[in-house]
Amino acid sequence: MPLKIFNVLGREKTDFIPLEEGHVGMYVCGPTVYDHAHLGHAKTYVSFDLVVRYLRYIGYNVLYVQNITDVGHLTETEFGEDKILKKARATQSKPMQLVETYTRSYFEDMDVLKVTRPDISPRASGHIPEQINMIQTLIEKGYAYEVNGSVYFDVTTAPNYGKLSNRRLDEQAEGTREAVRSEKRNPQDFALWKRADPEHILRWDSPWGEGFPGWHIECSAMAKKYLGDTFDIHGGGIDNIFPHNECEIVQSECCNDAEFARYWMLVGSLNVPDPIEGIPVKMSKSLGNFVTVKDALAKYRPEVIRMFVFSAHYSNPVTYSDEVLAAASAGWERLYNAVRLTRQMMADAPNTDDGNSFDARVNQLKADFCAAMDDDFSAPKAIATLQEFTRDVNTLLNSGTTIGLSTLESIEAVYRELGGDVLGIIPESDIATSNNAQREAGLIELLIELRAQARKAKNWAESDRIRDELQKLGIILEDRPDGTIWKVE
């Protein structure tokens, strides 16, 4: 069954057919790095991580490009201020120093969340010449004009402007605050290049004097450079559909005389209940209602945060709450317990094919899982297939019958592939690798042995004491008919 994607461009779910068979070019709008990433960013980038992982799983060769926006952008309000410059001033640091700090922070967070790194992470500041080139082309073709050292895109020259967000120029409310000192021909014209005021630190030479690029042009320039004029998938958060994505499209298509991205995938925002009425509102830096990825990771495992992100379809908005995270946590725990049990039973399973009729169930899972993912990357459905499978696995493993190694291996393998490689919610292995961890494991095994002796002698006080003390250290013991297993909390 072919993969289907809901294309925001046209609002239709259609078969995904890449430009070049077997290859996918994908661009996702990355963060502006003037602060630590919050869970809203995590939702977007974990969502696209799943897209990339699944495309690769089903055999596509994916080239994944995600920019880093490290050039501040002047808001066009009267009191508008460049966020990077503002933050740099507040922290008494150089803008590029600040940007480097938060770029590193971003990658650290994404690494912990098991987000696969993009193949290319181009910085806007490193692509000024490419942006200038595009702007020049747009001027030459008559789509853009220069005024006082700034360059604007004339939206009236592009009939398709608004095709992604279904906006028509005449329906827009006339510019509210931006009309104040407009040197633009039309209120809706957007900046490609801005003249730098004397106090503006981030500045580059250009044919129009010293200045800095507009926000939208960087994505157009970097997508063109690394993916070509036309590529397969463009992603981002729904909050950037207008004006950012719309401007990207119009300037790229006018500059290149070619279609820009063929499939648009936009992720729903992460909301937070407002503290007074409990009404969900978007998590954002400017509202101050954000939870940083670092804070969230202090409370929840990365796999649980991914599980939370996957609990709703990527295009839906999701509301953050401790209750929902707790549910994700409990649900994840059940999945992972089954994986752990499978791995532990593999250690001393007979090398037979006992129980291999279960292989049919494993194949059924693969089919169900892929059917869910082929339907516009429906992670909630995909996880449901894993949960149903897990119930059957638990029944098998607790049935008391002998299960051969090959059956256990195929169960473990399917968890590793679908839960690990694709969803990124099943850790590779918890086999201790470091010397310290091996020593710790040996000590725990020794205590379990001592406890087993106490239990045999019905010395419940002693056996419970060992279990309780270990629990205080974060080691959980579970007694099974065939012995005691342990896990770290």
Add this chain to the structure above:
RNA sequence: GGCGACGUAGCCAAGUGGUAAGGCAGAGCUCUGCAAAAGCUCCAUUCACCGGUUCGAAUCCGGUCGUCGCCUCCA
């Protein structure tokens, strides 16, 4: 005002014409020295509301109400 998304059990959430997936929480049971884990059973005659189309609608059409996002920087 314009554009877009959405309203399914206590909570989260699948489900786009054929009679309500899954998870969490809750109740009961089984197993167990106890605990934990796991399994079983129960938990929406009903899908915001009102009309309409249809043999049949949560799903299609029209309307009403409500929520969120975007239209200014934002993932």
